[in-house]
Amino acid sequence: MKLRSILVGAALALTAASGSLAEKTKVGFVYVGPVGDGGWTYEHDQARKAVVAAFGDKVETMYVESVPEGPDSERVMTDMALKGADLIFTTSFGYMDPTINVAAKFPNVKFEHATGYKMADNVSIYSARFYEGRAVQGHIAGHMTKSNIVGYIGSFPIPEVIRGINAAYIHAKDVNPDVQFKIIWAYTWFDPTKEADAAKVLIEQGADVVLQHTDSTAPQAAAQAAGNVITFGQASDMSEYGPKPRVSSIIDNWAPYYIARTQAVMDGTWASTSTWDGIGAGMVGIGEITSAVPADVKASAEALLARLRDGSYHAFTGPVNKQDGSAWLARGETADDGTLLGMGFYVQGIDSEMPN
Amino acid sequence: MLRVEKRPSPSKTWGYLAPILAVIATMIGGGMMFALLGKDPFEAIRIIFYDPLFSEFAWYYRPQLLIKGAPLILIAIGLSMGFRAGVWNIGAEGQYIIGALFGAGFALAVYPTESVFIFPSMIILGALGGFLWAMIPAILKTKFGTNEILVSLMLVYVAEQLLASMSLGLMKNPEGFGFPGSRNLQQYASAHNAELWIGSGVHMGVVFGLIAVIFAYVMLARHQLGFHIRLTGESPKAARFAGVNPNRLIIFCLGSSGALAGLAGLFEIAGPSGQVNIDFNVGYGFTAIIVAFLGRLNPFGIMLAGLLMALTYIGGEIAQSSLGLPSAAIQAFQGMLLFFLLAVDLLTNFKIKWAKTEIIV
Numbered sequence: 001m002k003l004r005s006i007l008v009g010a011a012l013a014l015t016a017a018s019g020s021l022a023e024k025t026k027v028g029f030v031y032v033g034p035v036g037d038g039g040w041t042y043e044h045d046q047a048r049k050a051v052v053a054a055f056g057d058k059v060e061t062m063y064v065e066s067v068p069e070g071p072d073s074e075r076v077m078t079d080m081a082l083k084g085a086d087l088i089f090t091t092s093f094g095y096m097d098p099t100i101n102v103a104a105k106f107p108n109v110k111f112e113h114a115t116g117y118k119m120a121d122n123v124s125i126y127s128a129r130f131y132e133g134r135a136v137q138g139h140i141a142g143h144m145t146k147s148n149i150v151g152y153i154g155s156f157p158i159p160e161v162i163r164g165i166n167a168a169y170i171h172a173k174d175v176n177p178d179v180q181f182k183i184i185w186a187y188t189w190f191d192p193t194k195e196a197d198a199a200k201v202l203i204e205q206g207a208d209v210v211l212q213h214t215d216s217t218a219p220q221a222a223a224q225a226a227g228n229v230i231t232f233g234q235a236s237d238m239s240e241y242g243p244k245p246r247v248s249s250i251i252d253n254w255a256p257y258y259i260a261r262t263q264a265v266m267d268g269t270w271a272s273t274s275t276w277d278g279i280g281a282g283m284v285g286i287g288e289i290t291s292a293v294p295a296d297v298k299a300s301a302e303a304l305l306a307r308l309r310d311g312s313y314h315a316f317t318g319p320v321n322k323q324d325g326s327a328w329l330a331r332g333e334t335a336d337d338g339t340l341l342g343m344g345f346y347v348q349g350i351d352s353e354m355p356n
Numbered sequence: 357m358l359r360v361e362k363r364p365s366p367s368k369t370w371g372y373l374a375p376i377l378a379v380i381a382t383m384i385g386g387g388m389m390f391a392l393l394g395k396d397p398f399e400a401i402r403i404i405f406y407d408p409l410f411s412e413f414a415w416y417y418r419p420q421l422l423i424k425g426a427p428l429i430l431i432a433i434g435l436s437m438g439f440r441a442g443v444w445n446i447g448a449e450g451q452y453i454i455g456a457l458f459g460a461g462f463a464l465a466v467y468p469t470e471s472v473f474i475f476p477s478m479i480i481l482g483a484l485g486g487f488l489w490a491m492i493p494a495i496l497k498t499k500f501g502t503n504e505i506l507v508s509l510m511l512v513y514v515a516e517q518l519l520a521s522m523s524l525g526l527m528k529n530p531e532g533f534g535f536p537g538s539r540n541l542q543q544y545a546s547a548h549n550a551e552l553w554i555g556s557g558v559h560m561g562v563v564f565g566l567i568a569v570i571f572a573y574v575m576l577a578r579h580q581l582g583f584h585i586r587l588t589g590e591s592p593k594a595a596r597f598a599g600v601n602p603n604r605l606i607i608f609c610l611g612s613s614g615a616l617a618g619l620a621g622l623f624e625i626a627g628p629s630g631q632v633n634i635d636f637n638v639g640y641g642f643t644a645i646i647v648a649f650l651g652r653l654n655p656f657g658i659m660l661a662g663l664l665m666a667l668t669y670i671g672g673e674i675a676q677s678s679l680g681l682p683s684a685a686i687q688a689f690q691g692m693l694l695f696f697l698l699a700v701d702l703l704t705n706f707k708i709k710w711a712k713t714e715i716i717v
Contacts, residue, residue, distance in 0.1 A: 064676040066683040068638040071628035082413045159534050344534035
């Protein structure tokens with residue numbers, strides 16, 4: 001209790017002080033990888049820069065990169081709150097409990113946790129419907145594969161990643177009934193060595209398309225070295241690997257959200273919310289489909305993209321069965337967000353065991 | 357011309373001076389690196405070394421030093437015994453994980469029973485887990501003469517896979533919506549390794565760290581076993597003549613370092629970390645190797661080295677957020693510390709002399 005009251009007192013004093021000094025809004029960012037990862041953290045940092053560009057002198061940002069998920073992140077967040085941050089974005093799933101802990105000690109600081117599910121009065125959650133982008137990737141992958149083997153580098157078997165695998169598989173299978181997915185779990189979000197190894201193993205096993213849910217460009221480089229393999233940029237455009245192996249990409253676009261939330265703090269209108277936006281809202285972007293993809297495939301992928309964008313099609317539309325053969329979605333039925341958020345099963349046809 | 361001459365016995369003075377000199381050299385080398393990155397080197401060094409201890413928010417950072425330093429010290433104390441005797445346990449990271457899994461696994465199994473016996477049982481199981489994991493390289497070495505460096509290191513990766521499996525399967529929080537990770541032990545009163553005084557940073561792990569330091573010091577200075585360890589390190593042949601049983605020493609060194617690493621893991625998972633999760637281990641087992649050498653394998657030296665290492669971590673984070681230094685620069689800075697220490701070590705074992713250049717025809 002004592003610590004809490006000290007912290008609260010300090011936080012109060014600081015907010016009061018920063019309020020009277022200058023009207024600068026301080027925004028902190030906690031990153032799981034280095035800002036130069038070219039993927040996930042890179043895009044969060046681009047959005048941070050967009051916040052600076054949008055508000056100029058009215059805002060001051062700070063960030064710490066490569067913060068391990070656990071007690072270290074708790075200290076980094078506390079440090080930022082002590083330094084007078086008004087708003088803190090914690091940009092990885094593993095920061096969930098630490099964010100909740102620190103938020104309880106600093107009721108006047110607003111927190112935004114990416115990809116988690118725990119909320120509080122001063123903790124909002126936000127994520128993007130990356131699976132919509134995965135559907136487009138799966139569509140292209142199903143058309144492009146000649147060996148009918150698509151490799152997939154998973155990070156951790158959490159719902160977000162499993163959702164991506166399922167969405168990609170369903171849409172690959174739609175256009176190519178013979179397609180098979182080979183899945184390797186890297187157990188990391190960012191480790192170029194492990195990611196490159198995973199890509200090489202998949203390619204050796206016959207995959208000529210490699211999808212990745214890890215953040216570095218190492219799989220792109222491995223595919224380039226192997227020759228006839230195509231890949232997709234993850235989190236960031238990774239266009240430096242185009243037109244081949246990288247034939248398209250999923251781009252995270254956090255900037256509009258970060259700017260809106262910072263604005264809300266400035267206006268005093270910030271409230272705890274849960275945001276899950278997709279292609280339609282612009283949070284998920286699809287990078288240019290390159291010339292390595294035949295024109296008819298490109299056209300059908302873009303048609304799928306357009307239907308996802310205007311909401312006329314949901315990436316999980318029945319009939320879809322679970323891997324064990326039990327029914328999940330009836331014909332025409334679309335998945336509800338609750339099931340998607342906690343997705344812990346593969347869909348029927350994926351020939352792989354969920355690790356445990 | 358400079359000439360290097362081996363000392364008949366290592367210099368005591370330089371033994372104490374070397375770490376201090378290494379820290380100063382790191383400050384200079386690191387300062388130059390920060391300057392090259394376009395940051396004020398004096399401010400950066402001040403933020404890293406001074407701010408965590410004496411700045412406005414030091415009341416928050418000082419307890420954090422204990423929290424960050426305690427596992428390093430616990431593990432390094434265990435490792436230092438083996439290192440003195442020439443038994444190289446490189447796999448403390450794995451023993452740390454297994455200790456944590458043993459203790460946390462028990463707590464999760466009896467959840468939600470509340471009892472005063474739960475936490476003590478977890479401590480015993482934590483030590484046992486680390487001990488058993490270290491017995492694998494120990495028994496393989498004594499029975500088959502395998503290399504304990506390789507075996508213990510490889511077992512780290514096995515332990516990491518086990519940890520991942522536990523976080524995704526057996527120990528997964530049934531109320532976690534399918535996400536990996538166990539229940540948070542911080543919310544389970546009987547299993548929570550809470551701070552003894554709120555806001556002090558002192559949890560049971562810190563207390564055990566201190567006990568380990570004192571215990572190790574007394575043993576090395578006063579007990580026959582400590583004498584055997586030192587003797588084996590300095591002269592294995594003499595030790596054998598003196599009747600030291602090398603196998604028993606290997607078992608003791610690996611076992612005790614494993615148990616201490618297991619304890620460190622248990623205190624971390626029941627306290628600051630709280631959760632069995634895939635990313636639970638953050639490299640304390642490896643950093644402790646640096647701490648052990650930085651502290652000259654001396655228990656009190658290790659205590660200071662552990663706190664110094666914790667200081668560079670915490671100060672490094674503050675420098676990142678306030679100066680925008682990249683995290684790689686902080687890691688390079690910590691690397692410099694070990695590098696300079698090893699370099700300065702030359703002075704402990706060798707004399708440097710001016711010598712006349714002699715040309716031999």
